[in-house]
Structures are given as C-alpha cells and as structure tokens.
Amino acid sequence: MSALPNGLITFGPSANCTLELCPLEASILQYQPSTAATAVAIAIFGLSLILNIGQGVYHQTWAFMACLVSGCILEIAGYIGRIIINGNPFDFNGFLMQIICITVAPIFFCAAIYVLLVRIILLIDERLSRISPRYLSWIFISFDVISLVLQAVGGALSCVGENKDDIQVGTDISLAGLIFQVVTLTLFVALFVDYLSACRQYSNHKALTRQMNFFLSFLFLSILLILLRCVYRVVELHGGYFSHFFRDEPLFIALETAIMCAAAVCLNVGHPGLIFGRRKGDPIHREAQHALL
Numbered sequence: 001m002s003a004l005p006n007g008l009i010t011f012g013p014s015a016n017c018t019l020e021l022c023p024l025e026a027s028i029l030q031y032q033p034s035t036a037a038t039a040v041a042i043a044i045f046g047l048s049l050i051l052n053i054g055q056g057v058y059h060q061t062w063a064f065m066a067c068l069v070s071g072c073i074l075e076i077a078g079y080i081g082r083i084i085i086n087g088n089p090f091d092f093n094g095f096l097m098q099i100i101c102i103t104v105a106p107i108f109f110c111a112a113i114y115v116l117l118v119r120i121i122l123l124i125d126e127r128l129s130r131i132s133p134r135y136l137s138w139i140f141i142s143f144d145v146i147s148l149v150l151q152a153v154g155g156a157l158s159c160v161g162e163n164k165d166d167i168q169v170g171t172d173i174s175l176a177g178l179i180f181q182v183v184t185l186t187l188f189v190a191l192f193v194d195y196l197s198a199c200r201q202y203s204n205h206k207a208l209t210r211q212m213n214f215f216l217s218f219l220f221l222s223i224l225l226i227l228l229r230c231v232y233r234v235v236e237l238h239g240g241y242f243s244h245f246f247r248d249e250p251l252f253i254a255l256e257t258a259i260m261c262a263a264a265v266c267l268n269v270g271h272p273g274l275i276f277g278r279r280k281g282d283p284i285h286r287e288a289q290h291a292l293l
Contacts, residue, residue: 004017004022004026008021008022010022010026010027010028010090011027011028011090011092011095012092012159012160013092013160015090015091015092016090017090018088018090019088019089019090022090024089026090027089027090028089028095028241028242029085029089029095029246029247029249030089030247031089031247031249032085032086032089033082033083033085033086033249034086034249034253035083035086037253037257038079038082038083038086040257040261041075041079041257041261042076042079042080044261044264044265045072045075045076045079045261045264046072046076048068048072048264048265048267048268049068049069049072049073049076051268052065052068052069052072052267052268053065053069055268055271055273056068056069056273058273058277059271059272059273059276059277060277061271061272061273061276061277063112063115064112064115064116064272067108067109067111067112067115068108068109068112068264068267070108071105071106071107071108071109071112071264072105072264074101074102074104074105074108075101075102075105075260075264077097077101078097078098078100078101078102078103078105079098079102079257080097081093081094081095081096081097081098081099081101081102082094082098084097085098092159095159096156096159099155099158099159100152100155100156100159102256103151103152103155103174103178103233104148104151104152104155105260106181106226106229106230106260106263107144107147107148107151107181109222109226109260109263109264109267110140110144110181110184110185110226111141111144112267113188113219113222113223113226113267114136114137114140114141114144114188115137115141116219116272117133117136117137117140117188117191117192117195118133118136118137119272119275119276120195120216121133121136121195123207123275123276124199124207124208125199125202125207128195128198128199128202129195130191130194130195131191136191140184140188143180143184144181144184146177146180147177147178147180147181147184148177149177150173150174150176150177150180151173151174151177151178151181153170153173154170154171154172154173154174154175154176154177155170155174156170157169157170157173158170158171158173158174158241164240164242167240167241168240171237171240171241174237175234175237175238178230178233178234178237179234181230182227182230182231182234185223185226185227185230186227188223189223189224189227192220192223196216211274211275212275214270214274215270215271215272215274215275216270217270218266218267218269218270219266219267219270219272221266221270222263222266222267222270225259225260225262225263225266226259226260226263228255228259229255229256229259229260229263232251232255232256232259233256236251236252
C-alpha cells in the first residue's frame with residue numbers, strides 16, 4: 001500500500017517491513033497489540049469453545065453448538081493474528097487474520113441467538129408472536145448471511161488494496177455489513193422485547209419460570225453486548241483504517257475484546273440446554289427442540 005525508501009513496503013501482500021527496518025508509526029495500526037489482552041481473549045474463547053462442545057453434546061443442542069463453536073474458532077484465529085502482528089506490525093497475514101476473523105465472528109453468535117427466539121416462542125405461546133416462528137429464523141439468518149458476505153468481502157478487499165482509495169472501497173463494504181448487522185440486531189431486540197411483553201401481559205406465565213427468566217436474562221444481555229460491539233465497530237470503521245478510532249488499542253480492548261468475551265460467557269452461563277435440553281421430554285419441549293436441530 002505505501003512504500004518507504006530503499007523499496008520497503010509497509011502494508012499489503014508485498015509488505016517487507018519489519019521493526020528493524022521500518023518505524024512502528026509506518027504500520028497500519030501504529031501499535032503492537034497487547035500480548036496480555038490477546039492471551040486472555042484466546043483463553044476465554046478457548047474455554048467457551050470447550051464448554052460449548054460439552055454443553056452441546058450433553059444437551060444435544062447441535063445447531064446452537066455449531067454456531068458458537070464456529071464463532072469461538074474465528075475469534076481465536078483473529079487473536080492469533082494479533083499475536084503475529086505483535087511480533088511484526090507489518091505482517092500482512094496477521095492483519096488479514098485479525099481484520100476478517102474478529103470482524104465476522106460475532107455473526108455466528110448472532111445466528112445462535114436468532115434461532116433461540118423460535119424455540120422460546122414455540123415453548124411459551126406462538127400465538128403472541130407478530131411473525132410466525134416458522135419464518136423468523138429464516139428471516140434473521142438470511143440477514144445474517146448478507147451481513148457475513150458484506151463484512152468478509154469488504155475485509156478481504158480492504159486488505160489487498162494497493163492504495164488508500166482501494167482500501168477505502170473495501171472498508172466501506174465492511175461498514176455496510178456492520179450497519180446492516182446493527183439494524184438487524186435492533187429489529188431483533190424490538191421483536192424480542194415485544195414478544196416477552198405480550199407474554200407477561202396475556203400469557204398465563206406458566207412457562208416463565210425462574211429458570212426461564214435466568215436463561216432469558218443472560219440471552220438478552222448477550223444480545224445487548226453484541227449490539228454495543230457492532231455500534232463501536234461502525235464508529236471505528238467510519239473513519240477507515242487510518243482514523244484515530246481504528247488505531248486506539250484501549251478502545252478496541254474495551255469495546256471489542258472484553259465485550260465479545262463477556263457475550264460468549266453469557267451464552268455459556270445461560271445455555272439453552274437449561275430449558276431445551278434432552279431431558280425436557282414433553283411434546284412442547286420436543287417441538288421447540290426439533291425446530292433447531
């Protein structure tokens with residue numbers, strides 16, 4: 001992308017800079033990612049990954065497990081990329097791993113959450129839903145796929161750009177995907193709140209047990225955390241890769257790393273197996289379970 005004297009290239013597939021040859025300020029991040037913060041993130045996502053596999057197999061929540069395992073693997077890959085960048089801030093492969101994997105990983109967490117709303121509706125009272133649960137998961141997962149494609153394509157294009165204008169094109173595509181994700185999550189939250197409000201107003205509340213409320217609390221908290229993270233990434237990418245926000249590591253750690261780690265933990269603590277696991281054998285539970293296998 002940019003070149004220094006003596007044929008040194010700071011960014012892109014042909015980058016040949018190292019800290020011994022080029023100043024840190026010439027790198028795209030202009031900092032070396034914190035090893036401690038990165039290690040903690042990998043440890044938390046790794047633990048969440050192991051727990052998701054164990055909980056998913058035990059409770060037979062296969063679709064939920066597949067989504068979260070995919071999300072955790074992408075997060076881990078992205079933070080491995082940051083470890084590579086710590087060793088060499090000009091390493092193109094490390095940057096590619098970070099920008100694509102960490103950006104798209106939350107989409108898989110969202111997919112896991114979207115399908116849970118169908119389970120909840122089938123279990124409590126599907127008559128109170130403004131949209132048939134048969135269509136809800138397809139609608140939101142379709143939106144998720146659109147967001148995934150935009151962010152992945154944008155991230156890839158921004159990394160192979162040969163100048164600032166080319167990079168900005170890819171950044172704008174990623175930004176469009178993030179904005180679309182924010183709109184989708186906001187719509188989902190609105191439908192979720194509307195349905196639960198209707199349940200508390202019109203339902204006999206038999207399904208809203210203490211265990212169900214515990215599960216719903218952590219599910220809703222995870223949604224809000226991911227939404228907050230997406231809003232941050234929209235602000236961060238709005239100025240492109242050369243903005244202050246993109247190069248602010250403490251902000252990244254607080255609103256990306258910590259937020260997504262907390263969201264992953266919430267989905268482990270409030271695992272749907274508590275409500276929809278294999279031990280729930282009545283017909284309504286079986287229908288809700290079957291809807292997401």
